[in-house]
Amino acid sequence: MAAGIPTHLNAGFSRVRAVLASVANARLFGKALRFWLSLGVVIAAITSSVATFLILNGLTSIFPTNNVVLSTLGINASFVAIIIGIIGFQVVQLLKARKREAGAGLHFRIAAVFSFVALFPAVLLAVFATVSIDRTFDTFFSTRVKSIVNNTVEVAQSYLQESGQVIRSDLVDVAREVEIGAALFTENKAAFERLFSSAVSLRALPAAFIIDSRGKLLAASSTDGPRYKAPPPADIARAAEGRIVPLSWDLANGVAAIKKLNGFEDAFIYALRPVNPNVFRLLQRTQQNIIQFQQLEYSRAQYQFVFALMYVLLALTLLASAIWTGLVFANRLVMPIRKLIGAAQEVSQGNLNVQFDDGFARDDIGRLGQTFKQMTVDLKTQRDDIMSANSELDERRRFIEAVLSGVTAGVIGVDPAGCIKLINRSGLELLGLPDDDGVIGKPLVEAVPEFGEVIEKGRRQSRTKPVHGQITIVRETGERNFAVQVTREKDDQADFGVVLTFDDVTELTVAQRTSAWADVARRIAHEIKNPLTPIQLSAERIRRKYGASITHDREIFEKCTETIIRHVGDIGRMVDEFSSFARMPQAVFEEQDIREVVREAVILFQMSRSDIEYKLDMPKEKLIALCDRRLLTQAVTNLVKNASEAVDAYRASNPESGKGRVMTKLRLIDHRFDIEVVDTGVGLPKENRHRLVEPYVTTRQKGTGLGLAIVQRITEQHGGVLELADAPVTENCDHGARISMTIPVSHGAERTEKDEARTNGQAELMLADSHLQS
Ligand SMILES: Nc1ncnc2c1ncn2[C@@H]1O[C@H](COP(=O)(O)OP(=O)(O)OP(=O)(O)O)[C@@H](O)[C@H]1O
Ligand SMILES: [Mg+2]
Structure with a gap:
């Protein structure tokens, strides 16, 4: 323990300890000396009282002359005064201790009871003695005695x-x-x-x-x-x-x-x-x-007074001695109790390091002290254990809180009653909920009704098997897909509710669907295209070889073969389009002025469609970013095309609505550029809106449904995000769509930061999960 303390300091400490020990010893010695001196005085006082009694009653060889009587009574009185002084000292000490020391009140009461008990016999003795003296004198000086003496x-x-x-x-x-x-x-x-x-x-x-x-x-x-x-x-x-x-x-x-x-x-x-x-x-x-x-x-009153005085002094000596004995006894009896009370008070105030005298007496109080000491030691051990367990728990809690606030996945703790007891920041963001104060304690199914089913499943599941599921949440901002895992918190005795972890997999789902479609498209294109060429060649050959020889219904023959050749050509083109989607070329990133890219796409429409107002809102200065110019132009063209078609559709059903408008905006926000196309068309369908980006999802009769799928692919290739929303409602217009592509300025061909963060977040979640289970 003293390893880190310099030697001279150590020597200083031991000297201080030695001085303190000697002071304590001196105090003990002083106490013992006081006790023995007091005992000596008490014994001397009692002896002198007895001697006075014997002398005054003429039972000794000393004749009770005036001087003898005066001096013996004087000595007695002095002893009584000394004992009263000693008692007074002790009482003052007690009164002082009563204010600040535990148990001094009890001490005081016991001493008071002893004194009170001693008072009775002493007073009785004095009264009886005085009365009997009086009676003796009366008898002695009675008229009969006097007449006997005189007669003699x-x-x-x-x-x-x-x-x-x-x-x-x-x-x-x-x-x-x-x-x-x-x-x-x-x-x-x-x-x-x-x-x-x-x-x-x-x-x-x-x-x-x-x-x-x-x-x-x-x-x-x-x-x-x-x-x-x-x-x-x-x-x-x-x-x-x-x-x-x-x-x-x-x-x-x-x-x-x-x-x-x-x-x-x-x-x-x-x-x-x-x-x-x-x-x-x-x-x-x-x-x-x-x-x-x-x-x-003649001197009867004088004698009576002397005897009364002697008895009073005797009674006082006995009384004072009894009080002193009472105090000493109370001291012996109460001191260990006082120490115990003091220790108990310290313990009640939380100080479990309270010091005990080692030597306990073998009586009941000693056993009580021993038990109390043992109890305090046990309490201390238990408290230390609890403290260390608590600090360990605290450490874990801090770690888990850090992990939970750092991960990008949402985590929600749900109690057995189904109320939210914990939610992390990502959870709030993903679900678009207000701060956690607003949701903690609320039933989860009230805050996010879509979780109801999966939670129910999770509750029914055993602890070892977490429940996985996917849910779709539709909000004003759009539709999001979440992969959800529900783990039950339960041990053998109690049910602690469930923990819900979820992540937004909207983009991932879309990407998966797109790639699946691309795969299907490639296979179908391949399989369909193969027989097309022989069909076409065969039809042409039939027309060439037998065209001249057919005279009957030649027109029908011509029409049929032409239909075959034309439709095969149509199928070929369709398949080409199909496979062009399936084989989207790899993006080649170069520094481009995005303004040029957007302008190029919009100008085509401005020139060809005068019935729609095409507006362009772009920054004045150049906006250089890494992108594939051809692909990005294709994407913007698709968006403007869709907007135009939506405006057409609106006008078709509302002929008096007037000229439609398509506004294309380019903005630079926080190292990302945002291309936004807002129209006054029919607006996006509410249902299955998120599926519009999948291939072949269309609401138009002549549409292929590939436009938005291609835009989504291109956006992803550029590390961006495609957002489908309703057009902002204005005074003049409450319909239309707003499609925006947000792409990092310097994405290049690398993965986006978000992808990385998600991977990290999942790794953290797994770590936290394993930590909890350990
Ligand atoms: N600006 C828009 N306003 C309203 N609906 C839109 C808009 N853009 C896309 N849509 C909807 O999304 C669907 C899918 O569009 P997408 O461009 O993928 O296919 P399409 O336009 O139907 O066909 P294609 O583009 O192949 O001609 C559309 O059928 C339409 O319902
Ligand atoms: Mg389209």
């Missing part, structure tokens, strides 16, 4: 208060007793301590201390009770004002109170009763919980 605290506090009340009254009692023995404190410390211990143990207090205002321990009720821990100075200060001050329970790990001791310089009594540590812990926790609970209630 109240119970704990009541317990503590009661314990506090008990210890206060115990403290007052112990203080009263100690104040009574206040003097002992300075005087007898040991007695005081005993008093103090008994007062304390009497009230089953686990421990009591006497302290000063600085918290310094002055005396203790027992050594094995809880260890002393100085109360807060603020509480001591308040007790100094005279009140019984209860101590915060967590400080004392139980209930405790301080009271100023009256009667002492600076002393306070401080008693405590440890409470079950579990009660304390529970109380502590309950209080913490209450604080938390109140905080939670």
